[in-house]
Amino acid sequence: MTPTIGGPGLPLVLRALPKLVFGPFIVCFLPTVVARQLPPSAPTELFLNLPAPLRILLSCGVFVLARQAIARYLRYRDMRKFGPDVVEVPALEMKLPWNLDFIPIAIDGQLNDYSSLLWGRYAEKYGNTYNYGILGETQIMTTEPENIKAILSTDFGSFEKGPEFRDKMFSVLGKGVFNSDGEIWKFHRTMTRPYFSRDRISHFDLFGRHSDKAISKLLDRLSESSQPPVDFQDVVARFTLDAATEFLFGKDIRSLDSSLPYPHAPPTDKSASFAFAFGRAQEGLAIRLGLAVLWPLFELFHDRTREDMRVIEAYVKPILREKLEEKKKKNGMITKKDDAEDGGDTLLDHLIQHTDGE
Secondary structure, eight states: OOOOSSOTHHHHHHHHHHHHHHHHHHHHHHHHHHHTTSOTTSTHHHHHTSOHHHHHHHHHHHHHHHHHHHHHHHHHHHHHHTOTTOOOOOBOOOSSGGGTTHHHHHHHHHHHSOHHHHHHHHHHHHOSEEEOOBTTBOOEEEOOHHHHHIIIIITGGGOOOHHHHHHHHHHHHTTSGGGOOHHHHHHHHHHHGGGSOTTGGGOHHHHHHHHHHHHHHHHHHHTSTTOOOOOHHHHHHHHHHHHHHHHHHSOOOOGGGSOOOOTTOOOOSHHHHHHHHHHHHHHHHHHHHHHGGGGGGGGSSOOTTHHHHHHHHHHHHHHHHHHHHHHHHTTTOSSSOOOTTOTTSOHHHHHHTTOSOO
16 A cells, blocks of 8 residues: 555645635634724624634634525525425434534444444434434435435436545545546446346356355354354355455455354454455444544544555455466466456456556
């Protein structure tokens, strides 16, 4: 991984600093400038006689209220624009202003509980779609099947990821198909879509082989005399990693070959470390999502995903270099057929045809 100065949050904060400071600065000092142009008996003299800290606090409060009023007006205008059937999404109501107390609840649920349980509790109260906005940032959670269908398929073009989401995901997903919009996304999709034909995703022997191994691991653990608990999510994650890496890269990381971890035990070998790092990197991204607009402040001088990505790259980069070297030896052709529909190559083989670098 390329060395960086500070964490991923530092450049984002520096970039946003002028915008964050400019509004309160204008609101704070505009009354002073205006008051100097008015007679001494004008009512603004009362404001100017207040202590400077109180004056700044009041000005920032006015700025926040003004922004909220503008946001409500814009939302109302959009609702009228799209017709009478448009309704406001139910809003999550926590105890603290701006739902600040939701942040530790969400992070604790992600790290110490089944992550879906938290959302299920709120769905029971607010329905399948609700806004859990933090610090005024709209964040909508939906488990409504028709909404998910629209987002992923029928109305996909209307739901871009946006720069804020891409910034949060960049340290893990980069600029790939899962973290891009517009023309860049179309470019990635054009390259990868032919590979995922019905024939390829129907490789049941590959998936069956790995599922048999996963079931065997479960049975071995359950046959132990003490019958220790099994982290089923860990088993499913290992199955997914083994099947996906063999299917996409032609290299099975064989994480199911190592013994299943006991509760709170560290990884026992390299493949288990890869699976552990992969899960930890996803947890890091989930924490960023939970922190909403505040996440850059918690990563000014460190990247919570950096160490895990080093473990992942230590496994992935040798595979990439091997494929690139193979391409050079074959004068730019990694297989005899470069048609993505040919069943002999992997997705990595197909993508290597379009690049000479990592």
